[in-house]
Amino acid sequence: MRKEASSNALNEKKINASCGMGYALSLIGGRWKSNILWRLLIDGKLRYNELRRLIPGISERMLVSQLREMEADKLVLRIVYPEVPPRVEYELTELGQSMRSMLQSISDWGEMHRQVTREN
Amino acid sequence: MRKEASSNALNEKKINASCGMGYALSLIGGRWKSNILWRLLIDGKLRYNELRRLIPGISERMLVSQLREMEADKLVLRIVYPEVPPRVEYELTELGQSMRSMLQSISDWGEMHRQVTREN
C-alpha cells in the first residue's frame, strides 16, 4: 500500500514527472516484470499458468501483483473467457508493444555485459 | 544491508543471471540513478556538490549511496583530488558510457508516453 504523502512517494512522483527515464523505469522496474514482459513479447498471448510455468521461481502472489500493476499501467491486457474451468489470457497492449525496441536495447546491453557471470 | 541467503536476494540473483534485461535494470533501477546517469551523460565530469544542486530533492545520503553503488558496478568513476577544500569529481566509466544508447531509448520512450502528466 502506498502512502500518498510520504517523502518517498513524493520523490518518486517528482522524478517521474520530470524525467522520462525515471518514468519508464518505474513501469518496468518490478522484480519479475522484465521476465513477464519478455515472455509476452516472445510468445504473444499466454495463460496465467503458462506464465507461471515459464517463469520458474515466481510465486502466485508475485505473478498476480506484477500483472495487475502492468494492467493498471495499460501495458498488459487481461482477457477472461467465461468458461469452466476458468481461462485467462494475458497479452501486451499496444502501449506494451511500443516498448519493444526499448526492452530490446535494455536486454541487449544486459546480455552483452553480464558475460562474466554467464557460466553459472 | 543485504541478507545473502534470503529468497528475496536469491531470486534477484537468479533473475539477473538468466535475463539480460533483469541484470541491466538492477544496475540502473535505484530511485535517483536515472537522474544521476543523465546528468553525467550530459555534463561529463561533475563535482559532488554540482550533482547535488543539479538534482533537486536528493539527500546527501541518497546521492552518496547511489554513487557508491554505481561505482561498485563500474558505471561511475570517482576521482579524488588531494586538495583543501576537498574536491571529488564523478564521471561515467567506459561501461557507463556504453549505456548511452540504452538510456537514450528508455528516456525517449518515457518522454513520449508520459505526456498526459506533462502539464504539471
Next chain:
DNA sequence: CTCATAACTTACTTTTCTGTTAGTACTTAA
C-alpha cells in the same frame, strides 16, 4: 464423496529501500 484443476485472494512476515537528522575534518573568510 473426494480429488484435481484453474486462477486467483487474504493475511501475515521478512527483507530491502529511502528518508531524516545530526555529526565529522579541515580551512579560509568576515
Next chain:
DNA sequence: TTAAGTACTAACAGAAAAGTAAGTTATGAG
C-alpha cells in the same frame, strides 16, 4: 571566533517491495 564551504558518515525510523502459506470458487472425473 564564528560561520561557511567541501564531501562526506552514522544511526535510526518508516515505507515499500517481496516472500510464505493457506484458503476460495466452480466443475467435472473417478
